Amino acid sequence: MNWITNYVRPTINSLFSRREVPENLWTKCGECGTMLFHRELKDNLNVCTTCDHHMAITPRDRFAALFDGGIFTEVKVPEPVADPLHFRDQKKYPERMKAAQKTTGEKDAMLVAQGEIARTPIIAVGQDFSFMGGSMGMYVGNALLAAAERAVELKRPLVLFSAAGGARMQEGILSLMQMPRTTVAVEMLREAGLPYVVVLTHPTTGGVTASYAMLGDVQIAEPNALICFAGPRVIEQTIREKLPEGFQRAEYLLDHGMLDRVTHRKNMRDELTTVLRMLMKQPPAVRGDLPPPDPVAKPATPTEKAAPK
The missing domain is CATH 3.90.226.10 (2-enoyl-CoA Hydratase; Chain A, domain 1)
Incomplete structure (x- = not known):
């Protein structure tokens, strides 16, 4: 009986016991009351994804x-x-x-x-x-x-x-x-x-x-x-x-x-x-952190075209 009480039962309980969830994983929106996952909220710059409330x-x-x-x-x-x-x-x-x-x-x-x-x-x-x-x-x-x-x-x-x-x-x-x-x-x-x-x-x-x-x-x-x-x-x-x-x-x-x-x-x-x-x-x-485009060349005027090289 002691073996069952001291070893078997705690082992079974540890296998099926519910894991505790950290309290800081979810944040409640103060405007609409939605529970928001902390990573999703951080990616959205602390703006509620439901009502757009700025926290x-x-x-x-x-x-x-x-x-x-x-x-x-x-x-x-x-x-x-x-x-x-x-x-x-x-x-x-x-x-x-x-x-x-x-x-x-x-x-x-x-x-x-x-x-x-x-x-x-x-x-x-x-x-x-x-x-x-x-x-x-x-x-x-x-x-x-x-x-x-x-x-x-x-x-x-x-x-x-x-x-x-x-x-x-x-x-x-x-x-x-x-x-x-x-x-x-x-x-x-x-x-x-x-x-x-x-x-x-x-x-x-x-x-x-x-x-x-x-x-x-x-x-x-x-x-x-x-x-x-x-x-x-x-x-x-x-x-x-x-x-x-x-x-x-x-x-x-x-x-x-x-x-x-x-x-x-x-x-x-x-x-x-x-x-x-x-x-x-x-x-x-x-945009896109690209180098600025080259300036567009102006078309040559008729006078410039006719001028001798």
Whole structure:
């Protein structure tokens, strides 16, 4: 009996037991509720294959799809003071930072990179909403200044992908001071005659919208992105009125002249290539990465034909 209990039964159970499925293999769409396989979702740039809902995407994954061959070089950002106000709510600020860094694998909420898209050299900046809501602190201000300085140095356009809940409360007034600092960074690009293109993703709110996110030469947004200063719920509670359908969403803002384009994530690379090359007064990019065709020879005029050799 002990032999059957201790050996035979566990062996049979191990053969027929159901294997556990890892929890991170499937992602539920927040819009339509469809369960999406992680590889299929990643291949589709974190866009739902059922309802076309644009989910959050990290700057590294975005840059891997944006730059030629997924190759880019990070631009170093100066480190700010770790905890200038010694702020504490339910946790100490350094503890929250360490937790966010461990979860995302990033130093802070903004990544700066340089590379090429369709053979067009650019500087790109991406905000990570998964890092404390993409909140704007001193590091974000340093990052945008570093990006602008590198763009001026290399004479390249700057492309910003915004995604933020606003200023970082743990840094108080120092966070709000990044609004004029980043405005100065944008002005550096304008004085150098370099394009500054902003891609607003879901959500872009608060002090980020009130500063560098709305100062682009061209304003592009992803579909159905929430773009605002104060959220719709706060506005409804303040004015005690029902807001229009789709209020503060990308399509609504496009219809009311606040945006230039609303572009699908899968088409963003081609859109940016076209816009940047136009602003930089460069010829259109060659599809398929082929060499440009030879110029067509003009037909000889009758005078040229009759001229003696």
